[in-house]
Amino acid sequence: MPGAGRSVASATTTTPDDPLADLGWGPDLDAALPIGLAPARVVRSDRGWVTALGRFGEVRLRFDPLHPLSPTPTTGDWVASAPGDDLVAAILPRRTALVRAGAHDEATPQVLAADVDLVGVCVPLSSPPRAGRIQRYVTLGWASGATPLLVLTKADGALGPQAASEVAAMAPGVEVVVVSARDGRGIDDLRARLRGGRTMVLVGPSGVGKSTLVNALVGRDAMATGAVRESDAKGRHTTSTRELVLVPGGGVLLDTPGLRALVPWDDGDGLARAFPDIAPLLGTCRFSDCQHRGQPGCALEAAVAAGQLASGRLEGWQRLHDDLSRIEAETETRLRTSRSRPGRSGRSGRGGRR
Template sequence: MPSSASSLLFPSSSNPLSPYGWDAGWDAEFAPYAQQGLVPGRVVRVDRGQCDVVTPDGTVRVDTEFVVPRDPMKVVCTGDWVAVDPEGGDPRYARAVLPRRTAFVRSTSSKRSEGQVLATNIDHIVICVSLAVDLDLGRLERFIALAWSSTGGEALLHKSADAWESGAQPVVVLTKADLVPDPVTRGHLVADVESAAPGVPVLPVSATEGEGTEVLAAVVAGGTSVLLGQSGAGKSTLANALLGADVMTVQAARDVDGKGRHTTTTRNLLVLPGGGVLIDTPGLRGVGLWDAESGVGQVFAEIEKLAADCRFQDCAHEAEPGCAVLAALDDGALSERRLHSYRKLLRENRRIVAKTDARMRSELRREWRVKQAQGRAAMEAKRGRRH
């Protein structure tokens, strides 16, 4: 990490961990470990079985050998609060991970049923979308569905009656806004994104010109935020703008397609000068859903509302009579793209759930047999008409 980051890791405060999010709740969670003489700390970086942990005495290198679980969802991650050995041990070990309040989780690219935790104990999920390339609204809807559904599973936060289930508020940042100077064109792009992310703040930002960065800094102040997006989306440039220093290395995106290389290779946690904590992450090539049915329902709330008026409760919105969703599609109230994306994400999520849910596997097999029978019947009818 560049030398300019070192000062960010040692902010002056009466409680050295307060700038990193330490509060009365974490103090209560840590009480049993304090009685054992252990020291609290927050993971700022993980690297090959070891991690950097900021403690009241500074940042130390800690071995995670004693907190390696069988469940990959519970491995130590950037943002975790841990109980570590006091000074004097060599090496020092992380002895326990405190229960997570929130987490952003995606499915791995493997065929096995595994999730990957990208960041924990977060309050804001900042989804970076570059205006230097064509908008991929389907991918954005996928991100938002995950943001809605991702939880720590142990201490779920509910900030208000309409709070996101994960306890983390998603925010869409349209980076490189200076490349779209025309206000009309930019307005159309913002409207398209807002339609794909209902209820989510959408902020056009130019980190190089300083446009919108103050508004975003105010949004993320006072909590922990994670930057997510594809390589080349401008996450590291945005992080530097929020940090007020060139902490993260930046590389230019390719002119031919606007894509970037993996400038950031690890997830790093840094304190923001205006308050709050920022986790920068490597660019994500794939964003697989992970138990995100509730998230898909939230992102496509207008379709779920229409579905309530369908004639049949188990309507698949494909060819059933009395389908309110298809009626809205016919009269133009619902776009074909939105319905296609909704179906696609629901199918993918059901396949993920079926890997561990026997009932879901049985249901999918039954539906497949029904479709096969319908296909055979259609072929028989076609042959009959020929004869």
């Protein structure tokens, strides 16, 4: 195993020149580290093996996918291993986790990234923005426990930076950075946000420029990139694995494959935070079971009628709310079924969040 079984520094406390600090290691993680184990951060995870960055560089560690080591280590996770052993002995508790509903089975959460500080929602300024899509990614971001950031890519593109305020209005309360990997604008701003070992995951559909942005930020071709299709500007799903890249000077980027469809997994306040214009109105309708679809005394529809809420915002919220309700119902059914079967335990937690 390359790098496996290297010696472990006896003291685990971080010093200013500790290479782990650039990766986001800090006192709270240190406090959670089991005695005698060495920490490393997962770069990628693949069928029973992780590649991780530790104090002495890259290591390969194995984990048993069938072992009740829960959850399965994923990109961004901090794992710990015993000196001389190439087995993942522990996964440190996740402070944040980016979780979607499974693409094939919605009631099964899929963790896309762990322990991120920022969720860079990439929206290209080369084609008309789609509000519904942006709302989904922003909800995913807030639901993770981290902070979403709108990253408007391809500012040199057809729409130009003047479209930034139009896109920003689709995500109220979310900070915006306008970047171009081609002419370099916004790159330093983004890099500054990663200083101090902060981690940002880049998310968005294929072709929006996530990997190109990673390369611009790290100053080398760390990730492969691919041209979008000429006919419809769609990406070609160039990136196929989730990968962690260290930014020179400190900070971490997580590149992800473009998602074809996204239903965020939200068991907290993701939806409410993505819709700060709607959340305060909930519970103020005349009927407590108001469906906000033509029921008398609906506060949401009244706000739309009064011009205080754009109808598109209500429609976007409705669609996401419907998705989340459907998944919640399905999850409840599963839980009940597995509980009623003797000898089977219920689902454990929703994606191991925070």
